Each structure stands twice: as C-alpha cells, then as structure tokens.
Amino acid sequence: MSEEPLFDPSLKKRKKKTVAFTEDPLGADADPTAPPPESIDGTTINGDPVDLGPTTAHERMKEEKDKPADDDFKAMFGDIKKKKKKKEIPMDFGEDSGTSTPATTAEPTTTAAATITPDDLDFSDIKKKKKSTKKKAAFDLEAFEKELNDSKSKSTTTTTTTSSSSGDGKGGAAEEDDDDGPEPDTTHLDHIDEAELGDDPFAHPGDAPVGVDAGNEAWLKSDRDYTYPELLTRFYASLHAANPALLSTSSRKRYTIAPPQLFREGNKKSIFANVTDICKKMHRQPEHVIQFLFAEMGTTGSVDGAGRLVIKGRFQQKQIENVLRRYMVEYVTCKTCKSPDTLLTKENRIFFMACESCGSRRSVNAIKSGFQAQVGKRSKNKTG
Amino acid sequence: MSVQNLNSYDPFADEGDPLGDAADVGSTSDYIHIRIQQRNGRKTLTTLQGLPKQYDSKKLLKAFKKEFACNGTLVDDEKMGQVIQLQGDQRAKISNFLSENGIEKSTIKVHGF
Numbered sequence: 001m002s003e004e005p006l007f008d009p010s011l012k013k014r015k016k017k018t019v020a021f022t023e024d025p026l027g028a029d030a031d032p033t034a035p036p037p038e039s040i041d042g043t044t045i046n047g048d049p050v051d052l053g054p055t056t057a058h059e060r061m062k063e064e065k066d067k068p069a070d071d072d073f074k075a076m077f078g079d080i081k082k083k084k085k086k087k088e089i090p091m092d093f094g095e096d097s098g099t100s101t102p103a104t105t106a107e108p109t110t111t112a113a114a115t116i117t118p119d120d121l122d123f124s125d126i127k128k129k130k131k132s133t134k135k136k137a138a139f140d141l142e143a144f145e146k147e148l149n150d151s152k153s154k155s156t157t158t159t160t161t162t163s164s165s166s167g168d169g170k171g172g173a174a175e176e177d178d179d180d181g182p183e184p185d186t187t188h189l190d191h192i193d194e195a196e197l198g199d200d201p202f203a204h205p206g207d208a209p210v211g212v213d214a215g216n217e218a219w220l221k222s223d224r225d226y227t228y229p230e231l232l233t234r235f236y237a238s239l240h241a242a243n244p245a246l247l248s249t250s251s252r253k254r255y256t257i258a259p260p261q262l263f264r265e266g267n268k269k270s271i272f273a274n275v276t277d278i279c280k281k282m283h284r285q286p287e288h289v290i291q292f293l294f295a296e297m298g299t300t301g302s303v304d305g306a307g308r309l310v311i312k313g314r315f316q317q318k319q320i321e322n323v324l325r326r327y328m329v330e331y332v333t334c335k336t337c338k339s340p341d342t343l344l345t346k347e348n349r350i351f352f353m354a355c356e357s358c359g360s361r362r363s364v365n366a367i368k369s370g371f372q373a374q375v376g377k378r379s380k381n382k383t384g
Numbered sequence: 385m386s387v388q389n390l391n392s393y394d395p396f397a398d399e400g401d402p403l404g405d406a407a408d409v410g411s412t413s414d415y416i417h418i419r420i421q422q423r424n425g426r427k428t429l430t431t432l433q434g435l436p437k438q439y440d441s442k443k444l445l446k447a448f449k450k451e452f453a454c455n456g457t458l459v460d461d462e463k464m465g466q467v468i469q470l471q472g473d474q475r476a477k478i479s480n481f482l483s484e485n486g487i488e489k490s491t492i493k494v495h496g497f
Binding site: 295296297298299313314315319320322323370371372373375376 | 417419420421422423424429431433434459461463464467469495496497
C-alpha cells in the first residue's frame with residue numbers, strides 16, 4: 001500500500017500524511033480541483049512511468065482549465081508544458097526536482113542522442129551535446145549531470161557503432177595515418193576546448209583532454225576503426241605532453257591582486273597604502289587609478305611622500321576593493337577576451353585600451369566626476 | 385536637364401575629423417548616474433544626475449521622498465542640470481525604483497563604494 005500510491009498522482013492527500021518526503025509542491029495545486037478517480041486509470045493505461053505521475057496530474061488540471069482536450073497535442077507538447085509549469089512554481093526545489101525532472105530530462109537527451117546517431121560528423125555531435133548541456137543546466141544541474149553522463153556514455157557508444165559501420169569516414173582516414181589524421185581538425189578542436197573550458201566551468205570535459213597517457217590506450221591494439229573522441233583525447237594527451245606550456249595557458253591562471261591596505265589617519269581621513277603596488281600590478285598609471293577612485297567615491301585626497309594615497313572620508317577596505325573591481329572591469333580587463341593583459345594609451349584626449357593577448361582595441365570612457373554636492377561648511381569652501 | 389546620378393559628389397571627400405566635433409566620444413551623457421557622497425560621521429548623501437527630460441524631476445523627488453522616507457532637494461547645477469539630492473544611502477533603492485518604473489536598467493549607473 002505504501003509503495004504503490006507513493007507516486008500515484010491522485011492520492012497526494014494521503015501521501016502527505018503518510019510519507020513526508022514524497023510531498024510534492026504540485027500536489028498543493030492539484031488538490032483543490034480534486035482530479036477524478038479516472039485519472040488513475042488514465043495514467044496507468046497511458047503507461048506513463050511512475051515518476052511522471054505528479055506532472056501528468058498537473059497536466060490534467062491544466063487541461064481542465066484550458067479545455068484543449070487534444071490527446072495528440074498533449075502527447076506532443078507534454079514535455080514542454082511540464083517544463084513551463086516547473087518554472088512558474090516557485091517552491092519547486094526539494095522533492096520534485098529530485099524525482100520528476102530527471103525523468104523529463106531523460107527524454108530530450110535520449111532523443112538528441114538518437115538524432116545525432118545518423119550523422120556521421122562527430123563534431124556536430126559534440127556541439128549538440130553541449131547545447132543540450134546549457135539548455136537544461138537551467139532546470140536542474142545535479143540531476144542533469146547524472147543524465148549527461150549517461151547520455152554521453154550512450155552517445156559515445158552509438159558513435160562508435162556508427163563510425164565503425166560507416167567505415168571510411170573520418171575515423172578511416174585517421175586510421176591510415178595516425179599522426180596526420182587529427183591535424184586538420186585542430187581548428188574545431190580549439191573551439192571546443194575553449195568553449196568547454198572557458199564558458200562553462202561546470203561542464204564535464206567529456207571528450208576533452210583528461211590525463212590519459214598517450215601511446216598506450218587500449219584501443220590502439222584493437223582492429224576496429226578509431227572513434228573521433230578517442231583520437232581527440234589521444235591528440236590532446238600527446239600535445240600537452242609535448243608542450244606543457246599550452247596546458248597552463250588553457251587552464252588560465254587567475255588574475256590576483258593584493259587586497260588594498262586601508263588605515264585611518266585621524267578621524268576623517270583614510271590612507272590607502274599600497275596604491276602604487278596595485279597600479280603596478282594592473283599596469284596602469286597611478287594618476288589614472290586615483291582619479292577614478294576619487295570620481296567614484298565623490299571625495300578628494302592627495303598622495304603623501306611615501307606614495308600612499310590619503311583619501312578624505314572614512315573608507316573600509318571592502319569599499320575600496322569594490323571600486324577597484326569596477327575599475328578593473330572598465331579599464332583593465334579586455335571586453336573581448338577578458339584578459340587583464342591590456343595597455344591603456346591616450347590619443348587625442350581619448351583613452352584607448354589595447355589588448356595584448358587578443359589584439360582588440362577599444363576606446364574607454366573618460367573618467368568624469370559628476371555633480372558634487374556641497375558638503376560641510378560653506379565658509380570653508382573657497383568658491384562658494 | 386540634370387541627371388541625379390551625375391551630380392558632382394565626391395564620396396571620398398574629407399568629412400573632417402570624426403572625433404573632432406564630438407568632444408565626448410564614449411561619453412556617459414545618456415546614463416543616469418547615481419552617486420554617493422560622504423558627509424560627517426556615518427551620514428551620506430545620494431545624488432541622481434542625468435535624468436531624461438521626459439521625466440519630471442520634481443514629481444520624482446516627491447515620490448522618492450515618500451517611498452524612501454528621507455528628505456531631499458532639487459539642485460540646479462549649471463553644468464549638470466537638475467540634480468536630485470537625497471539624504472542617506474538610497475542608491476540601491478533608487479535604481480530599483482527606476483527600473484521598476486520603466487527605465488532601462490542598463491542606462492542606470494550606480495557609482496560609489
């Protein structure tokens with residue numbers, strides 16, 4: 001008794017009482033309309049998986065509202081509807097994402113894999129996989145990653161079969177000459193690699209290079225055609241073994257800057273001690289940085305003899321850090337490639353930022369301090 | 385009889401310095417700037433500058449004062465135009481208020497620490 005209705009859509013009331021963790025947020029919505037007992041039979045006749053139970057009930061509820069009453073339509077767009085509803089319900093995290101979403105996500109991934117298999121091009125295969133990653137990552141990351149692994153292993157096996165059956169595709173060509181084979185593909189590979197490493201740090205590196213030592217893969221001895229992913233990993237393994245410098249650049253070491261050191265001088269002034277160090281690290285003129293700091297914070301100040309910046313007003317390290325971070329976004333990091341390796345030059349009163357790593361060049365906003373309100377005594381202000 | 389196509393027009397004529405007449409290339413003139421200024425002690429001042437012309441800053445100020453429960457004033461600056469001044473740090477509130485009332489979030493620039 002307790003096992004069967006655990007996933008039964010129409011018996012949620014009882015479920016709530018008996019088993020706490022099966023409580024479905026959808027159930028709260030479904031209860032008032034009280035789905036008729038036929039729905040139980042309907043779901044069983046449809047042969048829906050037990051996990052999908054609650055969502056089907058919800059669907060039914062919506063059907064009652066809209067009265068499209070079209071079974072084909074429902075069958076076609078059932079998935080989409082479910083997803084939409086999931087978004088609309090705010091309390092959709094706990095149990096539901098654990099049980100029903102994997103089931104719904106399972107279908108698209110498998111269908112995607114199915115559509116891929118006819119294609120002989122392995123590159124498109126990877127692309128599609130990636131797309132599906134991003135789309136579904138929005139819904140449920142954890143559950144999806146499980147799915148992803150499954151589908152990946154599935155699709156790799158399917159591609160294995162297709163490429164071996166198709167014979168002289170890319171695999172055949174690569175088989176003839178192992179070293180030259182992958183080379184024409186490197187441009188594509190670079191794209192994949194960059195996208196996978198750069199865009200989505202959470203993505204599984206799938207067919208991307210992992211620590212596989214080149215030369216002694218198990219499939220080298222086998223007589224079958226090599227698959228694209230296998231050759232790809234082999235290529236990357238040997239590439240990175242040959243020149244480790246590439247590996248470090250692709251993993252992109254983080255750009256770090258020492259935190260600003262802030263001291264209080266007296267009651268109303270702050271001292272920013274390591275301005276010059278930070279400016280040196282950012283490759284920017286201290287004047288430019290200081291100008292930006294003053295404009296952003298709406299204060300004034302001066303540089304003392306030891307190269308420290310004296311700022312009028314009380315500031316904390318966190319605040320300065322925030323402003324510096326904004327400075328970096330605007331004037332240090334390249335907008336195109338996010339590299340902090342840039343040069344700032346002034347031409348015709350306009351600052352240009354040239355990126356050292358990607359070569360892009362753009363003009364940046366001039367620093368403008370906006371309206372300054374009158375603060376303090378008017379008698380101290382010389383102009384007023 | 386003149387043929388339009390044969391009019392003397394030199395497509396390669398010098399248009400002048402493209403950056404010459406626009407003194408503020410890449411300027412932030414069309415942004416709404418929200419700034420903060422420190423006063424004595426823990427007190428701060430928030431200024432809103434660059435409000436588009438179609439908005440009545442007087443009415444907006446009234447709404448701000450009511451919404452944020454703070455005092456404020458309208459300052460006429462010869463360079464910056466009308467500037468709304470509010471007491472206290474109202475930056476996040478202002479930017480929320482403006483974006484909720486149909487001002488594009490990307491045109492709002494929040495400055496300060």
